[in-house]
Amino acid sequence: MNPLAEAPRALITGASGFIGSHLIERLSFEGWQVAAIARPASAPSLALLQPVAKVYRYTGQIAEVVEAVAEFKPQVVFHLGSLFLAQHDSFQIESLISSNILFGTQLLEAMRLAKITTLVNAGTAWQSFNSGGYNPVNLYAATKQAFEDILLYYVETAGVRAMTLRIFDTYGPADTRRKLLALLVDTLRTGEPLGMSPGEQVVDLTHVDDICSAFLHAARLLQSKDESRHEVYAVSSEERHTVREVAAIFEEVAKKPLPITFGARAYRDREVMEPWQGTRLPGWHAKISLREGLRRLLLAEKTLPQRS
Amino acid sequence: MNPLAEAPRALITGASGFIGSHLIERLSFEGWQVAAIARPASAPSLALLQPVAKVYRYTGQIAEVVEAVAEFKPQVVFHLGSLFLAQHDSFQIESLISSNILFGTQLLEAMRLAKITTLVNAGTAWQSFNSGGYNPVNLYAATKQAFEDILLYYVETAGVRAMTLRIFDTYGPADTRRKLLALLVDTLRTGEPLGMSPGEQVVDLTHVDDICSAFLHAARLLQSKDESRHEVYAVSSEERHTVREVAAIFEEVAKKPLPITFGARAYRDREVMEPWQGTRLPGWHAKISLREGLRRLLLAEKTLPQRS
Numbered sequence: 001m002n003p004l005a006e007a008p009r010a011l012i013t014g015a016s017g018f019i020g021s022h023l024i025e026r027l028s029f030e031g032w033q034v035a036a037i038a039r040p041a042s043a044p045s046l047a048l049l050q051p052v053a054k055v056y057r058y059t060g061q062i063a064e065v066v067e068a069v070a071e072f073k074p075q076v077v078f079h080l081g082s083l084f085l086a087q088h089d090s091f092q093i094e095s096l097i098s099s100n101i102l103f104g105t106q107l108l109e110a111m112r113l114a115k116i117t118t119l120v121n122a123g124t125a126w127q128s129f130n131s132g133g134y135n136p137v138n139l140y141a142a143t144k145q146a147f148e149d150i151l152l153y154y155v156e157t158a159g160v161r162a163m164t165l166r167i168f169d170t171y172g173p174a175d176t177r178r179k180l181l182a183l184l185v186d187t188l189r190t191g192e193p194l195g196m197s198p199g200e201q202v203v204d205l206t207h208v209d210d211i212c213s214a215f216l217h218a219a220r221l222l223q224s225k226d227e228s229r230h231e232v233y234a235v236s237s238e239e240r241h242t243v244r245e246v247a248a249i250f251e252e253v254a255k256k257p258l259p260i261t262f263g264a265r266a267y268r269d270r271e272v273m274e275p276w277q278g279t280r281l282p283g284w285h286a287k288i289s290l291r292e293g294l295r296r297l298l299l300a301e302k303t304l305p306q307r308s
Numbered sequence: 309m310n311p312l313a314e315a316p317r318a319l320i321t322g323a324s325g326f327i328g329s330h331l332i333e334r335l336s337f338e339g340w341q342v343a344a345i346a347r348p349a350s351a352p353s354l355a356l357l358q359p360v361a362k363v364y365r366y367t368g369q370i371a372e373v374v375e376a377v378a379e380f381k382p383q384v385v386f387h388l389g390s391l392f393l394a395q396h397d398s399f400q401i402e403s404l405i406s407s408n409i410l411f412g413t414q415l416l417e418a419m420r421l422a423k424i425t426t427l428v429n430a431g432t433a434w435q436s437f438n439s440g441g442y443n444p445v446n447l448y449a450a451t452k453q454a455f456e457d458i459l460l461y462y463v464e465t466a467g468v469r470a471m472t473l474r475i476f477d478t479y480g481p482a483d484t485r486r487k488l489l490a491l492l493v494d495t496l497r498t499g500e501p502l503g504m505s506p507g508e509q510v511v512d513l514t515h516v517d518d519i520c521s522a523f524l525h526a527a528r529l530l531q532s533k534d535e536s537r538h539e540v541y542a543v544s545s546e547e548r549h550t551v552r553e554v555a556a557i558f559e560e561v562a563k564k565p566l567p568i569t570f571g572a573r574a575y576r577d578r579e580v581m582e583p584w585q586g587t588r589l590p591g592w593h594a595k596i597s598l599r600e601g602l603r604r605l606l607l608a609e610k611t612l613p614q615r616s
Contacts, residue, residue, distance in 0.1 A: 090421065152443070
């Protein structure tokens, strides 16, 4: 970066989430000024993130988003904020639509008003249940797809240049989500038996550092382009394993067999057996193999206090 | 209809709108029992619609929709309710998403819970700015497309059989919308000069009686099919004219020239010059030519009191 140039500015949503918090550190490391727009409930966790220059408060009002974008004038908006629900209950529909459609639309409207045109958006590989076209795994994925339709309106009418990065499973340090690897780490620690599904479903686990590289890469690609557009890319580790294989690699890296019973549970409804194959983000590749990522994870985990 | 069979039941949203109110009369005429689910603001106009057996109140809560669907147990749901805005203001985004995405999603969730599977949905030809694929004319059309994404989730997971009828311009008696034909009728009455755009945009004007036939036809088609699906069809008059030509036909039918100045106004932003060409609803054709429709309209209008 030219040291005489002013630091570029990124506005980020979903800053308190797993990818968001890592992306903020990375952006800051690369010399960006970062602001977040977040619900008051996220404020405590954001306060721990030193690199955030400013946190704009969002309580659902478009005026808050308009003011944040107009004041901070980001070169790039990273839209990672969403409500993730693997399966929804009826009472959660309103929150799902507010978080995953309304908030993003308010953000695009604020960008239109402030003439900010570069958006990197987080999508999910679950927008395609089978390889190929749109077929949402769950209502969460359907709301993500719905948002992309609205995004296209702003691409066509407000000069927005956007990329949606469709993400598969992610992992890395400081992950508080109760996903596969967290279960394996727990099992490693406690030695207690773990009952799992038959484990033949294929997963694509991408390390969060690689995900952050992809988001930065997408921002640079967009900034090099003049025309409004919406492009959709898969951000895949390019390394695919069944859950059984992941467990075996984990055991190798940990140098310890785990007491796992495969087949103790059923697959969940609409379990994805073979993840989507989408067009890959051009010019970007994951660098951290699963083996290397697991090694780093176990090193990091051993330094953390025992989970309660 | 078999007189011994119980009358089939239709639940309708958007019952107080132009198409909705005509569809209720038609359904009733054809022997259906009709219930509406509507916001309290629509209650006064619904009270005037004799054929409505029951009006379920909707104030935004999913529980209201769930209860309505569970109690009425419709064979077919006609989803016509939407907030139409040709151009939006920022403050209207929340209402647009609530009316055009959230409400419909609540309806689908209620159908899932009650195992009601047949839905006829109203879309708009404006979901395609140019002929061909999705490119929304305005944010309204984008929210309609977004809803179809969510609909597909329920098709895939709840056995829903759905058709979306994409509608062009509509007209007919008792139309309170201030659209092209209303302006021409006013000009005919008052003789006051009317300044219009250059008028070279092509419009597809479908009579509301034909639209109602299309909705009934779609319901019957869906009921004859077992598999869950979402099909999208154009409901077009198959008669396309420029606005100038429409005005000329109007003058012929009215037997009076109108003081119109074409080119007095600019086209609006993203004016649709050539409407979408979509796959037509199989087995249905419009029966009312524009000339015949205008004749009926002028006959009806002459019997109405002068507009204030």
